[in-house]
Amino acid sequence: MRDQHPTFEKMVQRLERRSPLSPSSRQALLGLPHNLRKLAAGAHIVRDGDCTEHCALLLSGFAYRYKITGEGARQIISIHMAAEFVDLQNAMLQMSDHSVQTLTEVEAAMIPRQAVQELALGNPEIGQALWIDTLIDASIFREWVVNVGRRDSRARVAHLLCEFSLRMEAAGLARDHRYELPMTQEQLADAVGLTSVHVNRVLKQLGEEGLISRDKRSIVIEDWDRMRHVGDFNERYLHHDGQAARAA
Amino acid sequence: MRDQHPTFEKMVQRLERRSPLSPSSRQALLGLPHNLRKLAAGAHIVRDGDCTEHCALLLSGFAYRYKITGEGARQIISIHMAAEFVDLQNAMLQMSDHSVQTLTEVEAAMIPRQAVQELALGNPEIGQALWIDTLIDASIFREWVVNVGRRDSRARVAHLLCEFSLRMEAAGLARDHRYELPMTQEQLADAVGLTSVHVNRVLKQLGEEGLISRDKRSIVIEDWDRMRHVGDFNERYLHHDGQAARAA
DNA sequence: TCGACGACCTAACCTAGATAAAAGCGGCCC
DNA sequence: GGGCCGCTTTTATCTAGGTTAGGTCGTCGA
Numbered sequence: 001m002r003d004q005h006p007t008f009e010k011m012v013q014r015l016e017r018r019s020p021l022s023p024s025s026r027q028a029l030l031g032l033p034h035n036l037r038k039l040a041a042g043a044h045i046v047r048d049g050d051c052t053e054h055c056a057l058l059l060s061g062f063a064y065r066y067k068i069t070g071e072g073a074r075q076i077i078s079i080h081m082a083a084e085f086v087d088l089q090n091a092m093l094q095m096s097d098h099s100v101q102t103l104t105e106v107e108a109a110m111i112p113r114q115a116v117q118e119l120a121l122g123n124p125e126i127g128q129a130l131w132i133d134t135l136i137d138a139s140i141f142r143e144w145v146v147n148v149g150r151r152d153s154r155a156r157v158a159h160l161l162c163e164f165s166l167r168m169e170a171a172g173l174a175r176d177h178r179y180e181l182p183m184t185q186e187q188l189a190d191a192v193g194l195t196s197v198h199v200n201r202v203l204k205q206l207g208e209e210g211l212i213s214r215d216k217r218s219i220v221i222e223d224w225d226r227m228r229h230v231g232d233f234n235e236r237y238l239h240h241d242g243q244a245a246r247a248a
Numbered sequence: 249m250r251d252q253h254p255t256f257e258k259m260v261q262r263l264e265r266r267s268p269l270s271p272s273s274r275q276a277l278l279g280l281p282h283n284l285r286k287l288a289a290g291a292h293i294v295r296d297g298d299c300t301e302h303c304a305l306l307l308s309g310f311a312y313r314y315k316i317t318g319e320g321a322r323q324i325i326s327i328h329m330a331a332e333f334v335d336l337q338n339a340m341l342q343m344s345d346h347s348v349q350t351l352t353e354v355e356a357a358m359i360p361r362q363a364v365q366e367l368a369l370g371n372p373e374i375g376q377a378l379w380i381d382t383l384i385d386a387s388i389f390r391e392w393v394v395n396v397g398r399r400d401s402r403a404r405v406a407h408l409l410c411e412f413s414l415r416m417e418a419a420g421l422a423r424d425h426r427y428e429l430p431m432t433q434e435q436l437a438d439a440v441g442l443t444s445v446h447v448n449r450v451l452k453q454l455g456e457e458g459l460i461s462r463d464k465r466s467i468v469i470e471d472w473d474r475m476r477h478v479g480d481f482n483e484r485y486l487h488h489d490g491q492a493a494r495a496a
Numbered sequence: 497t498c499g500a501c502g503a504c505c506t507a508a509c510c511t512a513g514a515t516a517a518a519a520g521c522g523g524c525c526c
Numbered sequence: 527g528g529g530c531c532g533c534t535t536t537t538a539t540c541t542a543g544g545t546t547a548g549g550t551c552g553t554c555g556a
Contacts, residue, residue, distance in 0.1 A: 141389035149441030193397030
């Protein structure tokens, strides 16, 4: 596979944080066959109903997962960033039940789903690491159900900004609660189940209260503790910390 | 393990619908060590923050997964029925990020998490089957994000009733869109992100429109097609159909 | 037989957030 | 330099669903 994109290394580190990997497993992951694709902002990686033949690993840029209701409303279900797999979900399930679209320009490694499956089946250590990775995705989905189902608009937006901040930092893409939000207010609205008008009001208010400041798309969380409180944010669900699974 | 509870067999069938299992894998699953527990309605199986040592397989009865917000509101995240694992999620992740409580009297097989992990690591076929099982849970979470984020009250309730109907039938617990709903209107409300008062309004309205009829907790969906439409329900996300993964 | 309790139901009123419509405001392309 | 387009911001108005409060009904236990 010639010289590997450096983000592969980050992906392996990400998996390793939760699940031990032997040197050979590490090599196997780094050696996954793939071809590189450059995608413009707004391009689709997977569409609802596709029978996916590839599993995309994001090498740079951002993407989001969404569904459209019968009424035509969009709900964004998760946001993904470099070193994350999009559609490990769909690599194992025959047909995609949702769409994934890029937020920014994206470089992605398209890995044949066969290769992922064979690796997971042939190497239980890797199988387990990938499994845990999807379990953490599921944990984030659960938190989003709560966010959208039971928090008011202020908390919803604050919660999303907090989640983003921590995930960006964990990915090495931000520091000091300061980052570039790669989405429009309309996309933000579709992520928290509000309208863009109302998201705008909330952002303004959070600014006036000194909780955040922003300039164009860049966000600074000025008062992390208060923001955490306003957003009812507890990072435990991200499972960023340590060992997820004890070795059996 | 003496004589196995018959629901173990159903659990194996459930897994087999999506992922092939050899006879020996089947035997290994049936032979999982466990002890039986009988739980009263309203008992906790796992609490948010617990370090779980067991993974519960529901043998009879119903349970639900939920989180409580800082404001004290409850969001129900999923409902589980016989032959389903609750907390396969938590068996692999160190600490539970949510609670699971019984809706009815429940018999559960408490399987030591070590045993599940060893089996998944030692037998990739089983590892894959369990992985896929959790991926389907995740797919349901995604649909719930949409339900709660972007559908109006009528559609939300209808959607939940449709999902329940199909899942009950798939589990052999119902027929002809007729079933016993094992939850109060308040729990229903917490599942769809509404108040119980409003759920009551909506149920009444669905009844008046001839979409459902009910008597105490028992529900009959009188007009499945219309109900499906009202609830914007597309069962694909349940992945009930066939092969989820092609054998590698 | 009488509470006590839990679930269900209803009605009157209120508000958070939706909707609609338009004005600013950069870019960017020609 | 001018026009267009996508995004943000704002204002005014409306409504779906929340809140509060109370009533009904069935069950269970004393």
